[in-house]
Amino acid sequence: MTQETSVLRAVRWWARPAARSWTCAPAPVQVRAFHASLPEYAPTPLPELPSLAAELGVGRVFVKDESSRLGLPAFKALGASWAVHRTLAERAAHGDESGPLTLVTATDGNHGRAVARVARLLGQRAHVFVPKGVHAQAAAAIAAEGAEVIRVAGSYDEAVRQAAQAAAAPDAVLLQDTAWPDYETIPGWIVEGYSTLCAEIDEQLAAAGAGIPDLVAVPVGVGSLAQAVVTHYRSRPAGHAPALLAVEPQAASCVIESLTLGEPVSVTTGDTTMAGLNCGTPSSIAWPHLRSGLDAAISITDVDSARAAGDLAALGVSSGPCGAAPLAGLRTALTGHGADERRTALGLGPASTVVLLSTEGSAANPHSTHGH
Secondary structure (H helix, E strand, O other): OOOOHHHHHHHHEEEOOOOOOOOOOOOOOOOHHHHOOOOOOOOOOEEEEEHHHHHOOOEEEEEEEEEOEEEEEOOOHHHHHHHHHHHHHHHHHOOOOOOOOOEEEEOOOHHHHHHHHHHHOOEEEEEEEEEEOOOOHHHHHHHHOOOOEEEOOHHHHHHHHHHHHOOOOOOEOOOOOOOOEEEEEHHHHHHHOOOHHHHHHHHHHHHHHOOOOOOOEEOOOHHHHHHHHHHHHHOOOOOOOOOEEEEEEEEHHHHHHHHHHHHEEEEOOOOOOOOHHOOOOOOOOOOOHHHHHHOOEEOOOHHHHHHHHHHHOOOOOOOOOOOOHHHHHHHHHOOOHHHHHHHHHHHOOOOEEEEEEOOOOOOOOOOOOOOO
């Protein structure tokens, strides 16, 4: 078997032609105002990269650069801050303000650090469960926020299970960014928090004379950010709707597997440098949005992601392996066998505007170039 045929077989692609006509309710408008009230809030940059537009055969390419968000090197603080705010407000409304809470969560890196940071700022405690495959420096960054870090020998899904058990303790609350039946309220608040990122993009594209994008590419772990993106673009008034492309690692492609089968399933995950996307089960509240609102999904290799991260760095955007996944996914979609059909499915032409969500900077999840 030649190398070329092995590469062709490796491309996993799923598409749903009717996605752009699906609609849903919008995120609450109060989220943006809450974030704007935080001392460290500022919109993250949306640089335009003409060289990528030329390479991809489209009109304009913008990259949402989340390498510095509320003082942290990834977008996750948007969700954690809003969810903790809502959690504490609910406790106050019920007269339950007896003392500090312990915020419990599992993480592949960025979410746990965000929860630990918010807990420290608000005088709460944090216990963070970290699965195998997360770099020691990433775990140390969580501990440096004052959190207790619990290393788990198993996968991300196992770390989530252990965190949920620990959160049953008195004065503890699970602040998890994935949902399952009977645990959906707090993950829903986290997804709402991500809506600020999309609102910023609207304003930044308008300022650049670009209007509504034709394609938005988003990295996918359990699908919470993708749920926020689908919610934003599928809740707009009737009119032009962008194509939405989900990108995930081949080693942890639970969303493509679920979309292909038509129902949410768990997969056994392997090793990947895209640590923040190394998740085996889609979020239960994300799933209906992913199934109905995504135009397409594709999986990529660590090599694809590393190349994209290097190219973004050369263009002035600090992007970690997860953050670079959308560029890698779009490149994979628009090259090789079947590229013309995939380009057509995404509705891309020479005048199209594309937005890539770079969800983390290179400092977010330190990783070995050898993939260990």
